Amino acid sequence: MEYNYDSFVPEKFMPWLNFGNSPALGQPAPDFPLWDLEDRETRLSAIWSAHTYTVVEFGSFT
Amino acid sequence: MNAIAERFAHAGVGSIFLYTHEAHPGEYYPHLTSFEQKLRHARDLRDKLGVTRPILVDALDGACHRAYGSMPNMIWIMTNAGVPVYKADWTDANSVQNALEYFVAVPGRRRAGERLAPFHVERMDLRNQDREAFYKGLERNGPKAVREFRAAFG
Numbered sequence: 492m493e494y495n496y497d498s499f500v501p502e503k504f505m506p507w508l509n510f511g512n513s514p515a516l517g518q519p520a521p522d523f524p525l526w527d528l529e530d531r532e533t534r535l536s537a538i539w540s541a542h543t544y545t546v547v548e549f550g551s552f553t
Numbered sequence: 554m555n556a557i558a559e560r561f562a563h564a565g566v567g568s569i570f571l572y573t574h575e576a577h578p579g580e581y582y583p584h585l586t587s588f589e590q591k592l593r594h595a596r597d598l599r600d601k602l603g604v605t606r607p608i609l610v611d612a613l614d615g616a617c618h619r620a621y622g623s624m625p626n627m628i629w630i631m632t633n634a635g636v637p638v639y640k641a642d643w644t645d646a647n648s649v650q651n652a653l654e655y656f657v658a659v660p661g662r663r664r665a666g667e668r669l670a671p672f673h674v675e676r677m678d679l680r681n682q683d684r685e686a687f688y689k690g691l692e693r694n695g696p697k698a699v700r701e702f703r704a705a706f707g
Contacts, residue, residue, distance in 0.1 A: 548644050
């Protein structure tokens, strides 16, 4: 099963849809490294700690 | 979502777009095989689709995206302590705006003397579903993306 699936067919994309087991509201969320468009590394925690609230939209070009 | 980010920036609300994987790969934007390709696609999101919020790119294996549920266009609101207070399996500007209006009012309510305690709420919001516009978007990815979505959902 490939996260970067090559075709939008149910057997390839459906197994990844797992919102029901995502982190709970009200509990500390997991932190991860991220990169800006110049390939400089940062962390999700560096983003959320900079504002009272942070809106994080997930998505892609396609 | 860009407009909402601008509208709430003065109220201490930051906004980012977190680049995941290609949900509908096509001939023009195929599935990701390298981090360099992922950066290129993310830059096109800024340059061709006009995302003005800071774009941050997840690892090639989608470690962050997978940990948060892997939905293709989900959205979260986090506190500065890293605690999520809103999550939606789809991004809808009206829903997000409604939530932000509620949250940014909290400091003022506390200053006014209200004693506030957290509680959980579930709600089923409604999003716009413009299938024609969606298919036009898929055409940017290539005919394969359109063909595969029609086969999956009609």
